[in-house]
Amino acid sequence: MFEIVDKKVLNSSVTSLTIKAPFIAKKAKAGQFLIVKADETGERIPLTISDFDSSAGTVTIVIQAVGFTTKKLVRMNCGDYLADVAGPLGLPTEFGNPKKAIIIGGGVGCAIAYPQAKTLHNMGVDVTVIAGFRSKDIVILEDEMKKVSNNLYITTDDGSYGEKGLVTDVLKRLLNKGGYDLVIAIGPVIMMKFVALTTKPYSVKTIVSLNPIMIDGTGMCGGCRVNVGGETKFACVDGPDFDGHLVDFDELMRRNTLFREEEAHACRLEETNNG
Amino acid sequence: MADMTPQKTKMPEQEPQIRNKNFEEVALGYTKEMAIKEAGRCLNCKNKPCVSGCPVNVRIPDFIACVAKGDFEEAYNIITATNALPAVCGRVCPQENQCEGKCIRGIKGESVGIGRLERFVADYHREHGKAAEVNIKPNGKKVAVVGAGPAGLTCAGDLARKGYDVTVFEAFHTAGGVLIYGIPEFRLPKSVVAAEVENLKNLGVKVMTDMVIGKVLTLDEIKDMGFEAIFVGSGAGLPMFMGIEGENALGVYSANEFLTRINLMKAYKDEYDTPIKKIKKVAVVGGGNVAMDAARCAKRLGADVHIVYRRSEDEMPARSEEIHHAKEEGINFEFLTNPTRILYDENFRVKGIECISMRLGEPDAGGRRRPEKIAGSEHILDVDSVIMAIGTRPNPLLLKATPDIKTNERGCIIVSDGMETSKDGVYAGGDAVSGAATVISAMGAGKHAAATIDEKLKATE
Numbered sequence: 001m002f003e004i005v006d007k008k009v010l011n012s013s014v015t016s017l018t019i020k021a022p023f024i025a026k027k028a029k030a031g032q033f034l035i036v037k038a039d040e041t042g043e044r045i046p047l048t049i050s051d052f053d054s055s056a057g058t059v060t061i062v063i064q065a066v067g068f069t070t071k072k073l074v075r076m077n078c079g080d081y082l083a084d085v086a087g088p089l090g091l092p093t094e095f096g097n098p099k100k101a102i103i104i105g106g107g108v109g110c111a112i113a114y115p116q117a118k119t120l121h122n123m124g125v126d127v128t129v130i131a132g133f134r135s136k137d138i139v140i141l142e143d144e145m146k147k148v149s150n151n152l153y154i155t156t157d158d159g160s161y162g163e164k165g166l167v168t169d170v171l172k173r174l175l176n177k178g179g180y181d182l183v184i185a186i187g188p189v190i191m192m193k194f195v196a197l198t199t200k201p202y203s204v205k206t207i208v209s210l211n212p213i214m215i216d217g218t219g220m221c222g223g224c225r226v227n228v229g230g231e232t233k234f235a236c237v238d239g240p241d242f243d244g245h246l247v248d249f250d251e252l253m254r255r256n257t258l259f260r261e262e263e264a265h266a267c268r269l270e271e272t273n274n275g
Numbered sequence: 276m277a278d279m280t281p282q283k284t285k286m287p288e289q290e291p292q293i294r295n296k297n298f299e300e301v302a303l304g305y306t307k308e309m310a311i312k313e314a315g316r317c318l319n320c321k322n323k324p325c326v327s328g329c330p331v332n333v334r335i336p337d338f339i340a341c342v343a344k345g346d347f348e349e350a351y352n353i354i355t356a357t358n359a360l361p362a363v364c365g366r367v368c369p370q371e372n373q374c375e376g377k378c379i380r381g382i383k384g385e386s387v388g389i390g391r392l393e394r395f396v397a398d399y400h401r402e403h404g405k406a407a408e409v410n411i412k413p414n415g416k417k418v419a420v421v422g423a424g425p426a427g428l429t430c431a432g433d434l435a436r437k438g439y440d441v442t443v444f445e446a447f448h449t450a451g452g453v454l455i456y457g458i459p460e461f462r463l464p465k466s467v468v469a470a471e472v473e474n475l476k477n478l479g480v481k482v483m484t485d486m487v488i489g490k491v492l493t494l495d496e497i498k499d500m501g502f503e504a505i506f507v508g509s510g511a512g513l514p515m516f517m518g519i520e521g522e523n524a525l526g527v528y529s530a531n532e533f534l535t536r537i538n539l540m541k542a543y544k545d546e547y548d549t550p551i552k553k554i555k556k557v558a559v560v561g562g563g564n565v566a567m568d569a570a571r572c573a574k575r576l577g578a579d580v581h582i583v584y585r586r587s588e589d590e591m592p593a594r595s596e597e598i599h600h601a602k603e604e605g606i607n608f609e610f611l612t613n614p615t616r617i618l619y620d621e622n623f624r625v626k627g628i629e630c631i632s633m634r635l636g637e638p639d640a641g642g643r644r645r646p647e648k649i650a651g652s653e654h655i656l657d658v659d660s661v662i663m664a665i666g667t668r669p670n671p672l673l674l675k676a677t678p679d680i681k682t683n684e685r686g687c688i689i690v691s692d693g694m695e696t697s698k699d700g701v702y703a704g705g706d707a708v709s710g711a712a713t714v715i716s717a718m719g720a721g722k723h724a725a726a727t728i729d730e731k732l733k734a735t736e
Contacts, residue, residue: 023491037448043540043549044448069548084448086485215540215549218446218487219670220456220512221532225523232516232523237672251523254623258525262550 001081005058010140013065014108015074016050022057024087030119031093031209031241034061035217037084038072045069046214046224048186048240049088050111059087062111089217090240093207095119098182100126102174103149104167104195106187107133112209113186114141114148120182121148128180129153130170132191136161167191168198175202183207185244189253196244206244210235213258227251278315281384286391295574295604298460298543302366307345310395314343316380317387324377325389330719331358331429335374335389342392351400354393359432359475360425360718362401362467363454365394368715369594401470409477414438416732419502421488421673424452425714426508426705428475429721430728435478437729442502444486449539452510453706454714456539457531459568461575465538489673494680494701503735504700504728507680507688508721511706512670516663517560521617526552526625530561530569530664537572554578554660558628560614561664562586567597569662570606580606581656585613585633585646611635611646615653617661627655669707677701685710693727694720702728 006018024034033048051060065074076082093116095101101120105113110131121127129149133139134157146152153170154162163170167187174180175198183206185195192208199206214224217236224235227248233239287303288294294301305313317339325335334353341350354361370376370390378386418434420427423445431441449455451468476482486492494505514529516522536542540549555578559570562584570580582601584591587610591598602608611633618627632652635644669686681689681697687710688703690696696703704720706712 023486027491041541041547043547072548084485086446086448086487086491088490089487215532215535216447218512218672220514221535222514222516222529223532225516227523232518251623255523255525257622258552259550262552 001083002085004076004078004080004082006060007076007078010062010111011138014062014111014138014140015065016060016062016111017073017076018051018058018060019082019085020057021059021085021087024085025052025054025057025059028052028054028059028088029092030115032088032090033211033217033240034059034085034087035089035214036061036073036082038069038076039083042072042083043069044084044215044217046089046211046217046236048112048209048211049115051115059085062108064108086217090236091238093119093184093209093241095123096182096205098125098205100128100180101182101184102128102130102171102180104130104171104183104185104187104191105132105145106167106185106191107138108140109187109191110141110145113184114145116184116186117145118148126150128174130155130167132156132167132187133161134158166194168194171195171198175199175204180204183244184209189249189256192244192247193249193253196247196249200245207241208244208247210240210242210247210252212252212255226255277318278312280316283316283385283388283391284309284313286388291600291603291605294461295571296577298575300464301461301600304398305391305395307399310342310347310392310399311345313388313392314339317343318379320379324379325374325387328373328375328377330373330715331722333358333374333393338396339387339389339392342396347396347399348404350396351404354396357722358718359429360471361393362397362471363425363463364715364718365390365392365397366463366467367458369713371595373715398467401467406477409479411436411479412438413440413479416440417442417500417502418728418732419444419497419500419505420508421494421505422446422452422508422510422705422707423450423472423482423484424508424510424705424717425454426510426707426717426721426724427452427506428472429718430506430508430704430725431480432475432478433722433725434728435475435480437725439729439732440479442481442483444488444492444497445482445484446487447539448484450482450484452508456535457565457568459534459538459572461571462568487672489676494673494677494698498700503732504702506721506724506728507673507696507701507703507707508705508717509670509673509707511667511711513668513686514663515666515668517614517665519614519616521619521625522663524617524619524625525623526554526619526660527617528660528662530559530565530662531667533569533662534565534572543576551576552660556658557581557660557662558583558614558656558658559662559664560584561666562591562593563664563666564593564597565667566664567593567601569664571601571604573660573662574604574606578660581609581658582606583609583612583614583628583630583656585611586643587611587635590635590643609656613646613648614661618655625659625661627657628661629653629655667706667711669710693730694724695727
């Protein structure tokens with residue numbers, strides 16, 4: 001059992017939970033993920049570690065309530081216990097030795113982009129963050145991202161905050177200026193796809209963090225298989241970070257639709273049960 | 276004088292057309308009377324060939340003699356003196372190749388139903404027996420076991436009985452390994468596995484779940500925690516795929532994924548959150564016990580099931596009992612058939628599997644006749660799902676984090692006769708060493724390693 005020791009509501013659908021998990025906190029590195037199971041009858045879902053504190057023995061995950069289990073998780077409170085938390089899984093991000101990096105977060109992906117930016121910032125790298133959101137009311141972690149970056153650009157689809165447009169608009173402008181040697185993108189698959197397409201002509205190393213369907217997170221089920229450079233990889237053990245120029249994003253998007261009907265069904269049931 | 280009836284006492288079973296719609300156990304188990312009658316068939320031979328056929332050397336004629344007398348508790352004590360998981364073994368051991376395969380009664384007629392009797396004794400004890408008094412003198416030495424599957428649990432049980440302070444680290448949220456995630460409820464009820472794990476806990480074994488060793492702790496860190504020896508029984512959990520076109524389409528699963536959703540996560544029960552797709556028609560590729568398990572699970576979910584196997588029935592590695600049960604339950608077998616590609620629709624969902632017919636050629640190195648393609652015989656089986664049950668390999672996760680453990684070209688851990696790995700103080704056994712094999716051979720390996728660990732640690736006193 002793993003106690004929830006802190007809960008922060010970041011916006012109407014995004015919540016962060018900090019969990020007491022001393023063994024995991026001691027080993028966690030940026031880019032790794034956890035498998036979380038809320039209760040006895042719950043499903044196992046992968047969630048990227050957004051922060052960790054080895055001295056306090058805690059790890060933090062950020063959850064967007066989009067499906068049955070994520071809605072269940074955000075309803076939990078401080079003092080509640082998660083039945084199971086396993087990790088840290090996957091390989092840590094390999095940053096290399098960049099000089100000037102662009103970190104791109106899309107929506108809830110900013111919760112993972114933030115610690116990446118923080119790590120690079122602490123390494124002394126010149127960090128630019130581009131954070132994209134649908135609209136002003138769902139902007140998260142603005143102050144935090146500002147603190148760990150030399151430049152922060154916020155874009156919104158509707159122009160209600162920051163710059164109107166897509167993260168790739170800003171990205172293109174920056175790449176045209178030149179000097180960047182690393183791009184990390186974390187967010188919706190479609191965003192990561194277009195980031196990778198944008199950076200390709202500039203030959204800038206581009207890391208994406210994938211979050212496919214998986215059960216065990218240890219290489220056992222094969223549900224998370226992704227096509228990278230024509231080879232089938234398991235995101236749980238070979239990733240979750242991959243070279244964005246090699247990932248078959250279209251296949252990944254299609255694979256992530258596997259349980260769409262079941263998920264819609266479960267969520268409707270839940271709404272009925274909750275009146 | 277032994278009962279000379281040539282056939283085994285029949286095992287009561289659920290009717291095939293009823294059981295193929297539920298997940299309840301297929302074989303219902305002997306009654307007391309049936310067990311006593313079957314025990315009467317044992318000749319109590321002097322040279323006990325059955326015992327030599329058992330990887331954990333259960334004193335078979337002795338326990339059967341107790342059953343014949345109606346002393347089921349004593350029978351239980353005899354079995355558990357060498358076998359930590361009798362209720363499991365009685366159900367899933369391939370007895371026909373082991374104890375029963377060596378039984379003299381099998382020469383003219385059927386062997387004694389040793390597995391059925393073992394199961395009876397274990398079940399009788401679970402339902403009627405008292406928890407044995409634990410009278411173990413702790414020796415103050417700590418041993419760690421990685422993986423709570425059959426190898427690890429057996430090793431842990433044997434060491435705990437000798438007084439060791441044993442901690443088992445399990446990656447999943449439930450102990451049992453393949454007994455929990457792989458073998459379905461209708462062959463091995465999960466409550467039976469849980470009870471066997473409870474028995475070990477009563478011996479003082481500690482089980483820590485959610486511990487992915489190699490990630491959360493390295494073996495060296497475990498040593499630093501004061502463990503004097505480590506047994507690695509991490510299994511063969513990495514699924515293989517064929518590498519054919521369309522294999523990443525929606526509706527293609529590894530048998531591991533399909534079985535884990537059903538057995539570990541209980542996706543077939545409404546009150547559990549894990550989803551599983553409704554499947555109408557499925558091809559299960561492979562001919563082993565895992566293929567049979569996946570096929571029979573799919574049948575119970577309401578699917579029309581076709582097992583696609585590239586050789587003929589005679590070469591099938593599955594137990595004949597499993598093939599027989601699968602056939603009874605209405606599963607179709609496409610022998611001498613091998614997939615060539617998987618077809619999918621515009622939404623990337625499986626809509627068929629293209630197969631090619633095969634014929635058997637010359638025997639290969641293993642003695643099985645090699646299947647050869649019949650040119651131009653490609654044909655399509657309309658299915659909406661494909662389950663790949665073509666084998667598994669040892670999971671490299673722990674070994675990647677432990678480069679000083681030597682492995683062979685198949686990724687299996689190399690061990691000495693005493694189950695020692697190339698890393699000091701680390702032992703290994705089960706599927707992680709042998710590649711995918713049986714529950715009982717993994718248990719035999721766990722037992723063997725426990726004996727070596729005991730010897731070594733005693734020597735260092």
